[in-house]
Amino acid sequence: MRLTLLILLTLGVAAALGLGATWSTVERGLPVGGLVIGPWRADPGVGGLGANPYQRAALARRGEAPLAYGDGLAFVAATDQEGRPLSLACDYTLTGDMPAARLWTLAAFLPDGRRMANPLGRFAATSAEAVRMADRPASVILSREARAGDWLPLSGEGPFVLRLNLYETAVGTPLARSKPTLFTIARGACR
Template sequence: MRLVLWVLAVFALAASIGLGATWWTVANGLPATGLVIGPWRSEPDVGTLSADPYERAGAARRGEAPLSIGDGLAFMAATDDEGRPLEAACDYALEGALPPARLWTIAAFDPQGRRLSKPGEEPALTSANAARTVGAPLALTLSREPAPGNWMQLHGAGAFRLRLTFYDTALGSALQREIPGVLLSIKRGLCR
């Protein structure tokens, strides 16, 4: 009887470790895969047939319809350049050059995937409505308080994530993955 209980305990422990590791991987992604540029992370293969099961399960869990490489590439950032989690109570300055793309968008989401915008306001900044200076990098401010230039208002409290999506870009191609370049830096400012 003791042997049966011991075997059942070992199987229960193995099942809980295996299921726990699978849940964590689906929720957070594999640490060694994807395309990482500064605080920005992307899974370029998630919309292709070569996507691993964890990438597919993660996209399904988040309720996303992933883009194929030919359509575009989406990057997520949950931390600033120094590795601190993004907080809605803080101001952020984003600056940098963007790779060539037909269209790009940037939007803020809470950890559950809901947009951090109020009804009636622009939910995202896009290449169609961003103010750009010729020869200068894109500059964007995220804050609760209005700011000059490209500004996105933050709502709510706690952590949030940024999603930067490029449509019709070569950034996800095999050659660009080897030499990815840079994306927007995320610098924390004043926290209220």
């Protein structure tokens, strides 16, 4: 009887540890792999046949359809250039030259993937509407107050993440010869 209880206890502990580790990996992702450019992180293989089971489970859990190699690449940033978590209480200026892509989109989300409340209904900035000055990099301002130029409103409290999608780009594919530069994320005033 004692041996049976010991076996059941061992199996229970093993199942709890295995399920806990799987849940943690699906929730947070694997700590290695992917493409990192400054604060931006992407996984080029997530939309293809090479995606691992944890990535597939995480995508299914979020209800997300990833971009495949031919479609583009999705980058996510949860910190600024200094490594500080992005906060809805602060202003941010994103500047930089984007790599060759047919289109880019930039949107702010809550950490769980939901869109944040936005009374103006402006949830994203795109290269199709970006104002560019000759010989100057693109610039997007994220703030609670309206700003001149390309402005993306923030609202609410707490942390947030940025998602930058590059459509029809060679970045992250075997064809890319070097790591490009993406938007730098500079923190401004905080309230």
